[in-house]
Amino acid sequence: MHFAPDTEDALVFAVALCNTVPSASRSGEDELATADQVADFVIAQKYSGRIDRDATELREVHETRERLRRTWSLSRDDAAVEVNAMLADANARPYLMRHDGFDWHLHATAQDAPLAERIRVEVALALVDVIRSGETGRLRVCAADDCTGLLLDLSRNGSKRFCSVRCGNRMNMVAFRRRQGE
DSSP, rough: OOOOHHHHHHHHHHHHHHTTTTSSSSSOTTTTTTTTHHHHHHHHOOOOOOOOOHHHHHHHHHHHHHHHHHHHOHHOOOOOOOHHHHHTTTTOOOOOEETEEEEEEOOOOTTSOOOHHHHHHHHHHHHHHHHHOGGGGGGGEOOOOOOEEEEEEOOOSSOOSSSSSHHHHHHHHHHHHHHHOO
């Protein structure tokens, strides 16, 4: 599946953000527990714009992360309602922008808008493309029994089941051991 580059980037970012929760992170801990961790994460993800590094931003990013995790698993129609709400809440006004080595892409908030608002709006814009193309089935939760990680299936045949190679290998080993015990 191919989406526009900025759509793909925003969806990949959303997965990375949402998989920082304890039930999905590699460490088993909240990987965005502090404002500095949030700042380091968004900088590493090459996210542009204002970063406050304060308790309000931390709380709002956590709320956004949970809202995106819920939205990821909604039906197409319910996701459309949620995307519209995210865009309306921010008074989003899409415009094309080119900056920091990125070619023309969509933004819908000012660069100095709060970080959590920019995240919600940019992911919502990406979800617009997913919904319009009828590809919400490409947004999934990991099939591993003990993982709640999100995944974005960009494979040609849409068969990706696990959020990481680690989860896939673990579940394959479980299945192998089950077969050996039979």
